[in-house]
Amino acid sequence: MAETKLTSLGQLRKLAERALQDSQSRISEVLELIIPLLESAQHTGITVTLPAENWSGRIQTVQDESLLADSKYWYIVCADADCFMAASETGVKADNITTDGQITFRCEVTPVENLTLYILRLEVEQSNE
Structure with missing residues (x-):
């Protein structure tokens, strides 16, 4: 037992x-x-706004010339403090950057307010170990 x-x-x-x-x-x-x-690290800060009316099929693409589709750059995306909860609750996420100058966001639930997001672009060394 x-x-x-x-x-x-x-x-x-x-x-x-x-x-x-x-x-x-x-x-x-x-x-x-x-x-x-x-x-x-060399880094660039980018601010983008996702207008509530620009969502189409829970997808929205924004433009900024600082966004580069290059493997030497890594991007960290975070919502502004004023809309952090709204971005989290609606499941807003960024896709990988595959085209210079644009980034696509997707959401699980379409946000009803404009969202301000900060994107930090880091230049990283690639190591092929």
């Missing part, structure tokens, strides 16, 4: 605190690696 172990709330709390400390330590390690890379 299998033995049942009872765990007290105090033991569970200690396990949770240890897991939190472990997570914070791992996050700190990752930040120590990423921050110098971001500080030394």
Whole structure:
């Protein structure tokens, strides 16, 4: 017959605190690696607006000459703080850039308000190890 172990709330709390400390330590390690890379990277900030009326079939493409379809660039997309929840709740996501000067966004639910998105273009070295 299998033995049942009872765990007290105090033991569970200690396990949770240890897991939190472990997570914070791992996050700190990752930040120590990423921050110098971001500080030394060449980057371009781009702001685009997705007007609510421009969605067609839950797809919208915007133009900006800084968007380049080149594997040496990586793009990070984030919604402005004022519309972050609306962008998250409607599932707005960017496609990979395959054509210079444009980026296509898709959504799960068509947003009813204009969304402002920030795009960070990072130039990265390619390593073929």
